[in-house]
Amino acid sequence: MIRAGIIGLGKMGLSHAAIVSPHPSVELVAVCDTSSLILDAFKKFSKVKVYSDYIKMIDSERLDSVVVATPTKFHYKMVRYALEKGIHTFCEKPFSLTTAEGENLVELANQKKLINQVGYHNHFIGTFRELKRLLKAGVIGDLVHFTGEAYGPVVTKEKGGTWRSDPGEGGGCLFDYASHVINLIQEIIGRPVKASGSQLKRIYSRDVEDAVYSILTLESGLSGILSVNWSDETYRKMATSLTILGKKGKIICDATEIKIFLKDGDAKENLPKGWTIKYITDFAIPVNFYLRGEEYSAQIDYFVDCILKNKPAEINSFKQALDTDKVIELLIADSKK
Amino acid sequence: MEMDKVIFGDNQFFAVNHLSDEKSRAQAIQFKDDSAIIRVLDQAREVGINTFMCTTHDRIASVCDYMRANPEKYRDFKIYPCMPYAHKYANAVTDLGIVGAIKQYVPGNFFSAITKGGAAFLTKDFIGLMELFIDAEMKMFKGIKIPVIFIQNVLVDMILGLKMYEVFKEYDSYIRKKYNSEPGYITMNMPALLDALNSVGIENPIICCSINKIGFRMSGGKEIYEKYLAEKAFRPIAMQVLAAGALRPKEAIEYLGNFPKIESVLFGASSKSHIQETKELIEHYL
Numbered sequence: 001m002i003r004a005g006i007i008g009l010g011k012m013g014l015s016h017a018a019i020v021s022p023h024p025s026v027e028l029v030a031v032c033d034t035s036s037l038i039l040d041a042f043k044k045f046s047k048v049k050v051y052s053d054y055i056k057m058i059d060s061e062r063l064d065s066v067v068v069a070t071p072t073k074f075h076y077k078m079v080r081y082a083l084e085k086g087i088h089t090f091c092e093k094p095f096s097l098t099t100a101e102g103e104n105l106v107e108l109a110n111q112k113k114l115i116n117q118v119g120y121h122n123h124f125i126g127t128f129r130e131l132k133r134l135l136k137a138g139v140i141g142d143l144v145h146f147t148g149e150a151y152g153p154v155v156t157k158e159k160g161g162t163w164r165s166d167p168g169e170g171g172g173c174l175f176d177y178a179s180h181v182i183n184l185i186q187e188i189i190g191r192p193v194k195a196s197g198s199q200l201k202r203i204y205s206r207d208v209e210d211a212v213y214s215i216l217t218l219e220s221g222l223s224g225i226l227s228v229n230w231s232d233e234t235y236r237k238m239a240t241s242l243t244i245l246g247k248k249g250k251i252i253c254d255a256t257e258i259k260i261f262l263k264d265g266d267a268k269e270n271l272p273k274g275w276t277i278k279y280i281t282d283f284a285i286p287v288n289f290y291l292r293g294e295e296y297s298a299q300i301d302y303f304v305d306c307i308l309k310n311k312p313a314e315i316n317s318f319k320q321a322l323d324t325d326k327v328i329e330l331l332i333a334d335s336k337k
Numbered sequence: 338m339e340m341d342k343v344i345f346g347d348n349q350f351f352a353v354n355h356l357s358d359e360k361s362r363a364q365a366i367q368f369k370d371d372s373a374i375i376r377v378l379d380q381a382r383e384v385g386i387n388t389f390m391c392t393t394h395d396r397i398a399s400v401c402d403y404m405r406a407n408p409e410k411y412r413d414f415k416i417y418p419c420m421p422y423a424h425k426y427a428n429a430v431t432d433l434g435i436v437g438a439i440k441q442y443v444p445g446n447f448f449s450a451i452t453k454g455g456a457a458f459l460t461k462d463f464i465g466l467m468e469l470f471i472d473a474e475m476k477m478f479k480g481i482k483i484p485v486i487f488i489q490n491v492l493v494d495m496i497l498g499l500k501m502y503e504v505f506k507e508y509d510s511y512i513r514k515k516y517n518s519e520p521g522y523i524t525m526n527m528p529a530l531l532d533a534l535n536s537v538g539i540e541n542p543i544i545c546c547s548i549n550k551i552g553f554r555m556s557g558g559k560e561i562y563e564k565y566l567a568e569k570a571f572r573p574i575a576m577q578v579l580a581a582g583a584l585r586p587k588e589a590i591e592y593l594g595n596f597p598k599i600e601s602v603l604f605g606a607s608s609k610s611h612i613q614e615t616k617e618l619i620e621h622y623l
Binding site for chain 1: 351361362365424427430434439463491494495497498499500501503504525526529551552553554556557558580581582583
């Protein structure tokens with residue numbers, strides 16, 4: 001059994017705890033948070049040990065693996081400490097506040113040969129995987145343009161407050177929402193190397209951006225649009241999508257469906273001329289325990305599998321998350337021009 | 338208490354579509370007025386469906402107001418509430434953190450009581466907090482028949498995953514005592530949930546879970562679901578029977594006929610002909 005701990009019991013940390021705990025190869029032995037309300041709930045209702053200090057937890061519990069789900073500004077010191085103690089580490093996104101810190105962690109994880117993964121869970125949604133496969137197979141030919149979007153109703157009223165509202169702490173729409181889209185673009189289409197016309201717009205928040213708009217240019221020279229807004233209440237929950245235009249067709253993909261338009265059809269892929277719509281029911285990754293979406297369990301299953309087989313994560317490694325942090329930096333710098 | 342064989346759901350009203358984000362937004366536009374919701378509910382009533390299972394969405398409060406204002410029309414009508422409307426809280430937690438979200442949604446001054454009372458108070462009254470949440474969510478149903486009250490799958494499966502099974506026991510007894518209703522559980526992990534409920538002495542529970550021919554959202558696989566449906570004691574309500582639309586209604590409901598234990602089928606539809614067709618299929622095969 002892999003002995004696991006969780007640091008940070010916010011929305012994601014609780015969700016990870018609930019997914020890690022039923023995993024047949026893992027024993028959730030301890031959790032750590034600074035909220036006495038949350039810790040007392042664990043004390044009262046669960047058998048897991050609770051800590052308010054992550055160093056104490058790591059020093060006392062002989063953990064094999066840890067999930068770090070604290071605010072981004074704490075990732076560096078916590079992940080570093082876990083790695084130094086030889087613990088396989090899953091860290092929530094976004095990875096780090098500065099690329100210097102991120103590079104340091106990538107190096108340390110590789111040097112210690114520890115499994116390292118970041119929670120960009122969209123890569124465990126079957127439709128996005130299918131999109132990646134179709135692009136690789138070249139079904140829409142040479143790429144012409146892309147649009148990466150995410151919209152949702154997180155901040156819909158005028159306000160200040162909360163840790164998320166400090167731009168220095170990674171509290172805005174860029175780190176929280178747009179990082180997902182940037183990471184999808186990076187891993188599915190190609191790595192962005194330039195951001196132009198970037199705008200970080202405040203809508204209701206006092207100190208941080210609620211929307212992110214930018215033109216991204218990839219290594220290949222292909223350019224496209226990033227459009228993200230977490231203050232859009234026409235969406236019931238976060239909706240993320242990629243639209244990719246090629247010379248031979250177009251693909252629109254989100255978490256529920258993938259719509260493919262081909263000018264001529266593709267016999268090898270069995271795709272006819274015109275529109276084909278495929279649904280998540282065909283691509284969902286089977287899981288043993290479901291909470292909020294297959295992808296959350298599937299990413300933990302993958303992390304555990306990498307530990308058991310001692311093979312480095314190919315999906316969502318620290319290195320890939322660091323690449324995303326670098327794009328975030330490019331975007332911030334460009335927005336200040 | 339017997340449950341109706343056919344239960345009408347509310348996903349179509351609130352832009353929930355597991356197969357298409359785009360369709361879900363189209364539905365949001367179609368049902369922007371409460372009168373459009375009530376019109377479809379009345380169509381369901383006209384074909385003989387008298388149970389409406391719905392989330393504690395703000396807009397259900399308006400539907401309840403309408404029902405209270407027309408008591409004769411809704412004399413035989415029952416609602417199975419499902420709480421909480423999770424996205425309301427999830428978005429608040431993303432924005433405000435867990436404690437901030439509790440502050441925003443717990444009625445009265447309970448939270449100030451917590452901070453004043455300090456740690457000793459904290460360790461004791463989670464159940465009191467849960468009861469306040471339940472009462473706040475149930476307020477909109479005052480005067481309406483609610484014979485079964487469900488917890489939504491996000492919460493059920495969170496408690497299940499955290500192995501905090503005693504919470505189910507407290508919920509179960511509070512619903513029976515305060516509301517004189519049957520507690521119900523919605524889950525994406527039926528076999529694990531049933532084992533957990535049994536382990537804290539909850540026998541023969543009402544469980545609403547995905548049951549469909551292709552195993553969609555049936556965690557752990559179709560085989561173990563089928564085994565539990567054949568062998569274990571519980572009162573299943575089948576949901577996601579069309580696997581979010583991947584199955585045709587006839588083959589989907591014919592499959593449910595293999596399991597005599599299934600007491601009810603939950604489905605949603607926006608047109609009278611669809612409602613009628615599905616209801617007839619359920620009555621034919623179940």
